[in-house]
Amino acid sequence: xxxxxxxxxxxxxxxxxxxxxxxxxxxxxxxxxxxxxxxxxxxxxxxxxxxxxxxxxxxxxxxxxxxxxxxxxxxxxxxxxxxxxxxxxxxxxxxxxxxxxxxxxxxxxxxxxxxxxxxxxxxxxxxxxxxxxxxxxxxxxxxxxxxxxxxxxxxxxxxxxxxxxxxxxxxxxxxxxxxxxxxxxxxxxxxxxxxxxxxxxxxxxxxxxxxxxxxxxxxxxxxxxxxxxxxxxxxxxxxxxxxxxxxxxxxxxxxxxxxxxxxxxxxxxxxxxxxxxxxxxxxxxxxxxxxxxxxxxxxxxxxxxxxxxxxxxxxxxxxxxxxxxxxxxxxxxxxxxxx
Amino acid sequence: xxxxxxxxxxxxxxxxxxxxxxxxxxxxxxxxxxxxxxxxxxxxxxxxxxxxxxxxxxxxxxxxxxxxxxxxxxxxxxxxxxxxxxxxxxxxxxxxxxxxxxxxxxxxxxxxxxxxxxxxxxxxxxxxxxxxxxxxxxxxxxxxxxxxxxxxxxxxxxxxxxxxxxxxxxxxxxxxxxxxxxxxxxxxxxxxxxxxxxxxxxxxxxxxxxxxxxxxxxxxxxxxxxxxxxxxxxxxxxxxxxxxxxxxxxxxxxxxxxxxxxxxxxxxx
Numbered sequence: 216x217x218x219x220x221x222x223x224x225x226x227x228x229x230x231x232x233x234x235x236x237x238x239x240x241x242x243x244x245x246x247x248x249x250x251x252x253x254x255x256x257x258x259x260x261x262x263x264x265x266x267x268x269x270x271x272x273x274x275x276x277x278x279x280x281x282x283x284x285x286x287x288x289x290x291x292x293x294x295x296x297x298x299x300x301x302x303x304x305x306x307x308x309x310x311x312x313x314x315x316x317x318x319x320x321x322x323x324x325x326x327x328x329x330x331x332x333x334x335x336x337x338x339x340x341x342x343x344x345x346x347x348x349x350x351x352x353x354x355x356x357x358x359x360x361x362x363x364x365x366x367x368x369x370x371x372x373x374x375x376x377x378x379x380x381x382x383x384x385x386x387x388x389x390x391x392x393x394x395x396x397x398x399x400x401x402x403x404x405x406x407x408x409x410x411x412x413x414x415x416x417x418x419x420x421x422x423x424x425x426x427x428x429x430x431x432x433x434x435x436x437x438x439x440x441x442x443x444x445x446x447x448x449x450x451x452x453x454x455x456x457x458x459x460x461x462x463x464x465x466x467x468x469x470x471x472x473x474x475x476x477x478x479x480x481x482x483x484x485x486x487x488x489x490x491x492x493x494x495x496x497x498x499x500x501x502x503x504x505x506x507x508x509x510x511x512x513x514x515x516x517x518x519x520x521x522x523x524x525x526x527x528x529x530x531x532x533x534x535x536x537x538x539x540x541x542x543x544x545x546x547x548x549x550x551x552x553x554x
Numbered sequence: 555x556x557x558x559x560x561x562x563x564x565x566x567x568x569x570x571x572x573x574x575x576x577x578x579x580x581x582x583x584x585x586x587x588x589x590x591x592x593x594x595x596x597x598x599x600x601x602x603x604x605x606x607x608x609x610x611x612x613x614x615x616x617x618x619x620x621x622x623x624x625x626x627x628x629x630x631x632x633x634x635x636x637x638x639x640x641x642x643x644x645x646x647x648x649x650x651x652x653x654x655x656x657x658x659x660x661x662x663x664x665x666x667x668x669x670x671x672x673x674x675x676x677x678x679x680x681x682x683x684x685x686x687x688x689x690x691x692x693x694x695x696x697x698x699x700x701x702x703x704x705x706x707x708x709x710x711x712x713x714x715x716x717x718x719x720x721x722x723x724x725x726x727x728x729x730x731x732x733x734x735x736x737x738x739x740x741x742x743x744x745x746x747x748x749x750x751x752x753x754x755x756x757x758x759x760x761x762x763x764x765x766x767x768x769x770x771x772x773x774x775x776x777x778x779x780x781x782x783x784x785x786x787x788x789x790x791x792x793x794x795x796x797x798x799x800x801x802x803x804x805x806x807x808x809x810x811x812x813x814x815x816x817x818x819x820x821x822x823x
């Protein structure tokens with residue numbers, strides 16, 4: 216997939232993207248409201264700072280970062296809601312904010328925090344309105360709707376007003392609404408926020424389905440790293456407006472995942488266990504968890520050393536998960552050091 | 555254009571059906587709004603009865619001015635419901651614009667079709683009732699220009715008030731504190747235009763001649779329809795300025811709105 220796509224024209228091309236906001240300074244204390252009225256002091260905030268990336272057709276890319284990192288600002292620029300302060304953006308040949316009407320026809324957008332559906336209307340009527348808003352030919356509309364109804368299991372609440380839906384149901388309805396006009400590109404801003412495990416899984420399966428079956432390219436922001444782990448091969452990490460990492464998830468873990476763990480069930484109790492290249496993280500009866508660095512020792516070397524000295528019953532190697540990796544990156548500023 | 559119109563009806567039809575779901579509520583709103591008009595005109599009528607006329611205007615002539623302004627403002631208030639500065643500002647803060655801008659339809663058209671407050675029908679019918687009563691009382695010498703000009707004047711007033719509403723909603727792109735100021739212009743302007751201009755002091759009349767040229771919208775046309783002399787001796791072209799002022803105000807409002815929208819896109823506030 217990657218081999219082929221790198222030769223094709225990128226669907227999204229972002230170069231040196233910048234977005235600054237000016238925020239009026241707020242004074243505190245007596246007469247502050249008068250000073251606020253007349254004060255011209257402003258503070259410039261760089262929400263997105265010199266960000267460049269490109270996304271190929273067919274990719275699912277996770278866009279992650281802590282709160283206020285600039286994820287939403289980027290998505291707003293890419294969907295045409297905001298004009299950037301600098302840099303170049305081309306999506307499918309369009310300047311999103313300039314050619315808004317022609318452009319938004321070709322994309323789907325879902326904001327997890329709010330709905331694009333009509334609040335007081337039954338779900339099916341919202342879909343009908345969208346058919347007219349996007350001028351979708353009726354046969355295509357019916358086909359798409361039938362498919363999404365089946366996969367997203369919409370039938371149980373199709374006649375319910377949107378305001379009465381549960382969060383999970385609303386998200387499924389919103390996903391359907393964003394795809395009825397067959398966009399090539401789907402932006403998802405926190406698509407699983409506030410959902411339970413089952414609902415999350417259903418949403419993820421659907422995203423994978425439309426990516427495989429309809430070749431929809433997906434850019435998603437999320438706080439839930441298991442979304443990224445299950446959906447994306449590629450991840451971009453943003454912090455304080457700067458792109459810190461852009462690449463393969465496995466590569467990210469390899470580079471920054473640091474410590475792996477080896478869980479060993481020994482056959483008998485060894486009060487003192489020592490092995491070169493690893494240290495004991497925790498003990499629980501006969502079970503001991505070691506931690507080791509992937510750069511200094513491999514798992515098989517370690518197992519070999521252990522089995523020379525001790526009798527091993529069972530063992531398991533634990534890879535660091537992405538959540539831990541990313542937390543490391545944020546907390547220790549790892550990516551800054553590597554630059 | 556045709557597509558816009560059909561989309562407008564489809565979207566606004568949804569709003570209307572939603573309003574009619576709460577039938578009692580709907581009729582209650584219509585009737586109370588209508589009562590307001592009748593009561594306020596009734597109290598005016600009672601005062602006039604004591605004095606015979608105000609500044610040379612009889613009750614029937616006043617009803618002509620009053621009824622037209624009321625009906626025109628009501629029609630505007632209904633058609634431009636989506637632009638009502640109070641609700642619009644709140645909707646913007648809730649992210650309404652992002653939602654509208656993600657749909658492949660002109661944003662202004664979408665705001666127009668986002669609401670059509672049918673309860674304004676109360677004000678419209680009562681205003682129309684007062685106006686028709688005035689025409690019945692008055693012995694207007696109808697000529698062809700008058701017959702043709704009357705609907706145009708009405709339409710111009712709708713545009714004028716609409717323009718003020720649109721300006722008011724555009725201001726909320728920057729600040730929400732200014733809504734009260736805008737209400738002075740919209741509701742205050744309508745109130746002021748319900749009375750003949752010669753009852754106001756000179757400075758006020760000048761404001762409504764040169765700054766907010768509301769005087770041309772209904773006062774001068776009324777002089778023309780009722781064959782009353784112009785107390786201010788303006789050139790006779792002023793009788794025909796109503797459509798110019800009406801359309802220009804609406805055009806100005808819509809231009810200011812798209813300017814505000816562009817600003818919203820670059821500041822994201």
